[in-house]
Amino acid sequence: xxxxxxxxxxxxxxxxxxxxxxxxxxxxxxxxxxxxxxxxxxxxxxxxxxxxxxxxxxxxxxxxxxxxxxxxxxxxxxxxxxxxxxxxxxxxxxxxxxxxxxxxxxxxxxxxxxxxxxxxxxxxxxxxxxxxxxxxxxxxxxxxxxxxxxxxxxxxxxxxxxxxxxxxxxxxxxxxxxxxxxxxxxxxxxxxxxxxxxxxxxxxxxxxxxxxxxxxxxxxxxxxxxxxxxxxxxxxxxxxxxxxxxxxxxxxxxxxxxxxxxxxxxxxxxxxxxxxxxxxxxxxxxxxxxxxxxxxxxxx
Numbered sequence: 001x002x003x004x005x006x007x008x009x010x011x012x013x014x015x016x017x018x019x020x021x022x023x024x025x026x027x028x029x030x031x032x033x034x035x036x037x038x039x040x041x042x043x044x045x046x047x048x049x050x051x052x053x054x055x056x057x058x059x060x061x062x063x064x065x066x067x068x069x070x071x072x073x074x075x076x077x078x079x080x081x082x083x084x085x086x087x088x089x090x091x092x093x094x095x096x097x098x099x100x101x102x103x104x105x106x107x108x109x110x111x112x113x114x115x116x117x118x119x120x121x122x123x124x125x126x127x128x129x130x131x132x133x134x135x136x137x138x139x140x141x142x143x144x145x146x147x148x149x150x151x152x153x154x155x156x157x158x159x160x161x162x163x164x165x166x167x168x169x170x171x172x173x174x175x176x177x178x179x180x181x182x183x184x185x186x187x188x189x190x191x192x193x194x195x196x197x198x199x200x201x202x203x204x205x206x207x208x209x210x211x212x213x214x215x216x217x218x219x220x221x222x223x224x225x226x227x228x229x230x231x232x233x234x235x236x237x238x239x240x241x242x243x244x245x246x247x248x249x250x251x252x253x254x255x256x257x258x259x260x261x262x263x264x265x266x267x268x269x270x271x272x273x274x275x276x277x278x279x280x281x282x283x284x285x286x287x288x289x290x291x292x293x294x295x296x297x298x299x300x
Contacts, residue, residue, distance in 0.1 A: 035072035061095035075106030085139035097164035104174030140168035
């Protein structure tokens with residue numbers, strides 16, 4: 001499979017002041033998918049404008065025709081499987097079957113405490129994720145679901161008519177630990193990683209690639225444990241969080257080199273951030289568009 005290139009558009013711009021045009025331009029540039037973060041706020045953007053993922057994707061579906069759309073990623077931090085399923089079925093219908101759900105266990109940032117709860121421990125996040133994904137899978141594939149778990153429940157939840165995409169819209173499961181990788185192997189159509197966060201500040205690009213290779217090998221083991229070929233899953237790298245995070249966006253040649261090295265590791269999809277001035281995702285817009293239009297052709 002040839003490498004695909006996607007983008008992630010953070011929802012910090014008012015729709016009529018540039019938000020709409022970004023999603024339309026993403027389609028014009030030929031990106032495979034345009035994702036957005038599903039947070040209530042995020043890091044340095046916390047004290048500025050930030051809009052909801054589901055309304056943003058709904059609006060984007062109305063002004064695009066071919067571009068796939070999705071979250072990268074949704075988490076249990078402030079979502080419940082029953083209400084999320086209803087919103088996803090609606091999104092899939094409105095978009096004509098163009099939605100991908102990126103989903104992860106969540107972290108310890110703003111979303112983890114905004115509803116007034118104490119942050120969940122890593123074990124509790126994994127426990128909740130272990131219930132959330134299978135229940136959401138059922139809700140998106142069955143007309144009526146009842147379930148009683150330790151963390152989530154559903155009582156005769158109706159999700160008719162289900163997804164346009166059958167048997168349901170695809171899951172892109174973000175995971176690096178054994179329990180998350182097991183969920184990706186069992187329920188995912190794709191797997192997502194940002195690399196090894198321990199290497200973010202002081203690691204080297206070579207160390208990062210070795211860590212990514214180890215992650216893909218663990219994914220293969222998790223797939224084998226459930227009788228599945230790892231090749232059945234797309235492998236998505238959300239860029240911008242590896243030690244060489246800025247360099248790939250400095251020039252077309254730098255990105256082609258970065259992309260080629262990661263395609264060799266088995267990645268099928270690279271996701272680059274839409275440029276945001278004065279942020280970790282600052283980039284020259286002309287270089288960004290050149291990468292979008294020309295990089296994959298240079299990779300052959």
